[in-house]
Amino acid sequence: MTDIYDTLIIGAGPGGLSTAVYAGRAGLKTLLLEKGHAGGRINDTAEIHNYPGVPAESGEGLMQRFKQHVENFPSVEFLRATVSDIRRSGDLFEVVTRRRGSVLSHSLVLASGTRPRGSGIPAEHEFAGRGVAYCATCDGEFYRDKAIHVLGAGDQAIEEADWLTRYARKVTVIVIHEEGHLDCNRLAAEKAMRNPRIEFIWNSTLHDIQGGERVERLELQNVLTGELATIPTDGIFMFIGMVPQADFIPDWIKRDSHGYLITNVRCETSCPGVYAVGDLRNTPLRQVVTAAADGAIAATGVEHYLQEKADIATLLSADSGAMTVLFWDPYSSAQQAQLPAIEQALQAQSQVRRIDVTRHDLLFRQLELSATPALARYQNGTLLECKTIPLNTQA
Template sequence: MIYDLIIVGAGSAGLSSAIYAGRAVLNTLIIDKSGFGGRIRDTAEILNYPGCESISGIGLVQKFREHAMSYSTNDFVYGTVTKVKKEDEYFVVSTRRKGDFKAKCVILGLGTVSRVLGLNGELDFQGHGVSYCATCDANMFIGKDIHILGSGDVALEEADYLSKFANKVTMIVIHDEGIVDGTEIQKRRVMHNPKIEFMWNTALDEICGDDFVKEIVVKNLKTEEKKKISSEGIFMFVGLKPQTKILQGLVDLDKDGFVKVNEFQQTSIEGLFAAGDCTNTYLRQVVTAASDGAKAAVAAERYIRRE
């Protein structure tokens, strides 16, 4: 069978695309390697999605999923995509175990993974005190004194969430006192949390322990002084890395590996679109991913009809 559209990834962007594809009555295949929702499933509470004053990531994903599955023209399959290529007038999407699928058009909602800095001890203690997901691992740190590296919105949101489990949360911030990378509303929320403290002008240098994290080495960025301090866990929230390895040599990527797209979410190949966090977008939030997915699906429909 040759589909009208294949959507790779069932996160916010992919599911939004699936909804719009369903409304356009396109025969659509959605492929995802790990279920629905992407990174949003790891978000304990979403406070900025229009119409939802407060909702869990899983709760919002379930609404997206039910909506996308309500269209009879949408098929879903679990699989790991290994390659995307153009053959004559069709795109071929190859998977590790499910074989190849063909379509007239493809939307890539590949998402991102947490960035790994490669600090001394970081890889050694992954799952043993080093974590990249508060929702996944918070229960491991009940009553403990832990640290967070980073000061963006994700770091601030997760610090607030982790404070409900840990005894004390200390944020390691490279900026001067009072300066963070996140929004003002998140900053105020965290600053007024009595269980959260800050280490300003500080970088993480090393992670130490035996079977589990016991200490970290931090460096004062003004004095260059290093010191070892006790820690029962370190959460790393220092940015995201796009899952675009399969696209290298196929489409134009920026220097960080994000897919370059135009205002219609089209990549450098006609008929191949990308949406959500894997693109060179200004903002990576659920609402923008959903918007990207809608634009990509409408542009894909028009491309298919035109062809």
């Protein structure tokens, strides 16, 4: 592919689709990459009741509405592909896919979401699809009239356990906490406690999974006594948390201790021009509505970034002559008082352009400056020096 996109979105879940709506509305040349079906993991959710304006809808149905909205914008393209790497190519970003070649873009929005966390038990992978499952709506019907187990105590685990009772004759939830303590919301906990088909095993964790062609037994460990017990089962659903799908994301994009991408209020990562939305970023709440809000914020951030990038290119063109960029914070009374004198002294040597870092900070960050006032001297777009200016003195 030889096209250069304004922005490239990796992942077509609610965050990625929302970004595409806002990018399309802004007329940005946009490519939306998705390795599977648009919608992501939320497609597996049977019922959504907390998306504003949509009292009840399936996850797949809601995502279809999102996708149809995106398709209204001719500047947005879809491509089904798996991303293997991200590289910097000059002032562009190169996204490498496994079978569809490389794509260049001025900016990136990472929206690859999360995947289920594994237990670390080797047999989990051995029995995946043969009694070990991760999605109630995908696999629940295969356990009709069976006695199955659920590992976990959070919202997903308890809500999915309740859903599984539509099929299974009994669902036993394995909980690491003491009796009565669940990590889910109160309404889900109360509903599960009232469900006659749900039972709980408290103070326990999964130690091993055993069987022949399929899962037949679970070995549980009591976290208080260390005692092991083997119990029969027809299958186990694992809901012990999620991990970010970030294997393809390079180390020069910073993450927190759990692997989630660190972003600012604009959903921008540590690399200018790269944004993260939805479950992939470090956020206190992971819901469709928060992912959609992230998409709106990120797309607006992309617009601002692209405009700043174009303004800098014009300001520091190859024929711009001697130019001094003066960075300042208008909320500092000391800078308000002293900047005119500093600017006047600089004008004797070159053109001077003030930049308010509270509104336009791209060049300031690219120069790795950390305090204002500061200056950067250029000659025909070539940087000569940059430094912080001590107040009470002239530059």
